[in-house]
Amino acid sequence: MSTTAIEIQGVRKAFRRRERRAGAPWWRRDWKEKVALHELDLTVEAGGVTGILGPNGSGKSTLIRILATLLTPDSGRAMVFGWDVVAQPVDVRRHVNRVSVEASFFKELSPWENMLYAARLYGGGTSGTREQVSGILERLGLPLDTLDHPMKQLSRGQQQKVAIARSFLTAPSLLLMDEPTTGLDPRSKKEVQSMLEMLRAEREVTVLLCTHDMDEAAALCDRVLMMDNGRVLADGSAPELCREHGAATLEEVFMDLTGKTLEAEEEAEEVAT
């Protein structure tokens, strides 16, 4: 019998900020609303990797942050393994860990000190933790002499490996990966992807992988959701989506759905910011 890992019903999220209209006096500011996520319904069964694809501002990170209990939806309901993210956040957090685009570490502390901090927050102590951390890092190919050096001395790829090792340590049932390979060099990117495959093979874990790398999604995900402007445009496995849209790649599927390429979207956003 399959278990539902994520159940989302009508979740919507908008951000409001006060802005001064052109020509308006300096004291007069109006509220402006930007919808990050339109009413979303989604069910993800336990196990496997579900990819969420879309450009920046498509609502991927908003969805991840809601599931991580870091954002409250304006309306609707989001459940993780039957726990409500708003009403039962501590229960949700026991089952969830997150690897984000920026490795969230105290940069002056060493990987070991950061890992010990994580272990304590997730109910562990010093007993046996150092051996476990060494074991995980060794398997991830990180030299053990880096364990006691400040994080800031590690490369971005190495920091991301430590972030993944940290998520292994806390053994989550749901792993939220928010663009874990963005900004990494090709070799580090490949290594992080291999780690994800290793994790899938070894443990019963549900992975939600946000990415705008279509090749990565095609290679790693059992199911792919394509998002744009806060809406899910397509949902299925990579071969299914390609077949349905008569496309050779997910990039072509995205172009067919939105009339634009993901790369052009990214560039337009970079210029705008």
Added chain:
Amino acid sequence: MITATRHPELNAMFGFAERSLHSVRRYWVWEVVWLFYSMVSVLSIGFLASGLGTLGAAGGSFDLHRAQLYLLIGSLLWGYLSLVFMEAAFAIAWERWEGTIEYTFMAPIRRLTHLMGICLFAIGYGLVRTFVVLLVAIAMFNLDFSHANIGAALAVLGASTLPLIGLAIFTSVLPMVSPQKGEQMSFAVQGFLLLISGVYYPLTVLPLPLRLVGYASPLTYALDGIRKSLLDGAGLRAELPAIAILLGMGAVMIPGAVWVFSWAERRAKRLGLLKRSG
């Protein structure tokens, strides 16, 4: 996979203190700088009192030695109290700056555990640093505590810990409410407490409105009680009213501060402020 401990919340609370301790060890040069700054501040107040003599304040009913002790106690305690609540306030701002705020707020622990862990370290750290400064002040000014009732003073200091934790949590709300200006607002609160709590002067010199606000500050009772014990040798019995007031304030302020923090956290989650860039 982590081997679970018996008391996960206590373990996590210790984890926050341990993390801060590791950080102090890594930033030890800055710790030396801050310790130097604390010493300079306290010694300046001590020499200010000495200077009053040369300005003609000595003589008559003015007891210069008592005034020096009065000001030094104020300076030392203010150093300790302000350090504790600024450590708590910066704990949130620091996590935002480091980029770990999301990870910490995702941890499966009660918020009370998180806040108490921060305060636990802040109090321990504040006591150690103040003790070092006190030793230097004793050596520099030949302070005489022979008439002091140290036990009663420590009892007041202990009782003041509870409202101090409440104040510290209140202050830590500010960087949650305003990621950009919260830290500076903490300085404003600190400055206001300095004005109204009788750190360097008795409350009686303040205009009535400020005096009334001063009576609501727990620091007023902590400073007053500790001074009575150190300057006049007041015993535990004489300190009971001050201790009762401080404990009562703590009993109100800690739940109140946790409630305000929870409100600020809910607001931050609604507005999307719980992230590194704010």
